[in-house]
Amino acid sequence: MKPIEPARRIRDLPKYLFAEIDRKKKEVASRGVDIISLGIGDPDQPTPPHIVEALRDAARNPVNHRYPDYEGSLPLRTAVGKWYKDRFGVAVDPATEVVVLIGSKEGIAHLPHAYADRGDWVLVPDPGYPVYGIMSAMIGAQVHRMPLCEERAFLPDLGAIPGEIAASAKIMFLNYPNNPTGASAPREFFEEALAFCRERGILLALDCAYSEIHFGHDVYRSIFDLPGAREHAVEFHSLSKTYNMTGWRVGFAVGGAAVIDAMLKVKTNLDSGVFGAVQDAAVAALSGDQSCVERTRAIFAARRQRVAQALTRMGFRFRTPEGAFYFWVRVPEGRTSAQFCMQMLEKAGVVVTPGTGFGPSGEGYFRISLTCPDDRLDEALGRMQKFLA
Ligand SMILES: Cc1ncc(COP(=O)(O)O)c(C=O)c1O
Known part of the structure; x- marks a missing residue:
């Protein structure tokens, strides 16, 4: 018998960070430890009711029981166009400049198929969302990591x-x-990057x-x-974090017609469209009352303040996040990121993410996610304090 072997591109792949943490978490939980996860960026709040109701109604529509269009329904692409106009003041052609995605991860993961050949360079932030580099490497592209350092406010030095x-x-x-850094970027940086x-x-x-x-x-x-941005840029958006819809798998990309067309060439061959009822619900999300988004922001703002105070009390070094819902915190001297996070899990039952999971420049940091109910967040911070003592 000759054994079968997975392809080298799979064998050589590092384990997906969150799958690995999940495995360790289960191992500790099986010993009876009450685990609190501040590890993953998955909002704890429910999806707003008007979006859930839109899904319920749309699920009854037989049109939605058939294969959906690859590019996304015209009503959803039109809603994206209107959202862009309202939110950014930018006009977008729903017919040619929008593609609906099975979560933004789908589009991000498949973009290298459309734009990079074997051996081509892809520039990725380090630390960064692991999918950029891993999926580029998977198609044989070379990955150049652009370090994001605290001294540069976590903006890459393009001149380097x-x-x-x-x-x-x-x-x-x-x-x-x-x-993972929680940094935002000023407009001038985007202008520099585009140029x-x-x-x-x-x-x-x-x-x-x-x-x-x-x-x-x-x-x-x-x-x-x-x-000139339309010829040289693409923007990936997600309903996951904005409307607490991570499980629904819906996002979209906006760009010039040529870029969207190239992405669609990959998408039509690789997967299918998003379930029509989810797309109808996404229309309700983007076109409906946006006060739910303000509420979400307010919840994270309150947690951000609490965590900043607690981390300061504990003597940690960090920059208070300007956006997203993560704290990027310095590991105390004398331990690696991985050691510190494993000890925190073992001794305090608190999951935080080692910075190295986001790239080598993440060494010396760990990430705290604010996507945890307030009482559990307080409990986790209390345990962290005891652990450090
Ligand atoms: C930076 C970043 N981009 C993209 C995604 C993918 O989100 P989704 O596929 O749910 O739209 C995530 C998810 O955690 C993320 O952190």
């Missing part, structure tokens, strides 16, 4: 990208408000999953009101 890499790069991923990409023929892929989770700093503005 080696000339020969910059000259042959195909995609630059950026993400603000940023996971850099335009000069070199790089597609600027902006991951806007947290665009609506902000605390008043550098609130995200679409890049598409800058000249």
